[in-house]
Amino acid sequence: MLWLGLGMALMLLLAIAVVLVPYLSQQGPEQRQLNLALYKDRRLELTGELEQGLVDPSRFNELDSELKRSLLDDAEQHQGTGKALGWQVLLPGVLLMVALSAALYWRFGAWQQLSHWQEVMTELPSLAQKALRPEPGQNLTPQQMQDLALGIRTRLSQQDDTNAWVFLGRVGFALGQKELSVDAYQKALVSEPANSSALLGLAQVELLDGDKAGLETANNALKRLLAADPANHDALLLQGFVAYQKQDYNQALSLWQKLADALPEGDPRKAMVAARVSDARSKLQGAGHRLLVKIDVATERKANLPPSATLFVYAKAPQGGPPLAAVRLPLSRLPTEVALSDATSMIPGRSLADASSYLVGARISQSGVVGQQQAGDLSGEIGPVDSSEKQVSLILK
16 A cells, blocks of 8 residues: 555656646746836837937847847747647646556555455345355355455444344354454443343353453353343353363352253253263262362463463372373463362373372473473472372472
């Protein structure tokens, strides 16, 4: 766009020059009157000199002829320079400027984006219909989803609409664009703070990463929704996932059991919720040995760690061997508390109950692969920790 602006400015200056230079060089009426007045004054002077005998008649005639010739030459010269340029001269310049403008606009202008936007706005009702009521085998492509988001944003720029913000949030979620989705749901909640679709959508998006801040945002949204509608099935399901992510298996079991009891027979979610209940119950039954690990990273090292790094927390027997229990978390959860228990055992048939003490450690992997180490990875261990201990703290430096 910078080159387009510079090109347009250059052509504007050229056009001004073509139009104004001849005009500025043209002799105006004032100049012609001045030349005529000077001629008359000089003619009077010559006549006076002739009458006084200062010049003879032949010399007078010679000087008078030169004076008239000078006046005539000035008039012809200014008439030629002040003559407006003909169309034969201006037409090629105009055509050149038009061609240059078209070339610059074709190369640097936004005509393609404008054309695409116009097509999107024409197809917006059809795209929205397909997204809301998809037919088998006719799901929207990623590009169509992008176009749908563009169309919705355009409509929202013209008129604020809560339902449209919720729709945009769902489109952003489908595209995997968390920032777009969260922003849309939050704008919907500005106009309707109790909008159940926006609260549920926001919680669903924030649960994706599983980081501490996201879990808290999801939890708060679901609490607001359940306060207004305690029997909301979707909210109960997601609230159970929040508790499960926090390793609060009692709360997760309670929520999912409540949902399982409320779902009618034949509901397609019933089998899935039953599996969730069974999973939470097994976590609680296997948590006979439980060690809470509080973990953080030294302040001076945090800035050097990429957000995509992964945290591994584990406990193993002092004599070595594979971990008895381990948990994998995103780095964004730090600082955090991790519960290592029989429910987080790595190998079937082995658990924390197999050792009387443990080496408790943690490693931050930039690659996210358990056995792959690279420069910049952090790790640390403490122990042996007696199995009777309930809580330990570890800071990676």
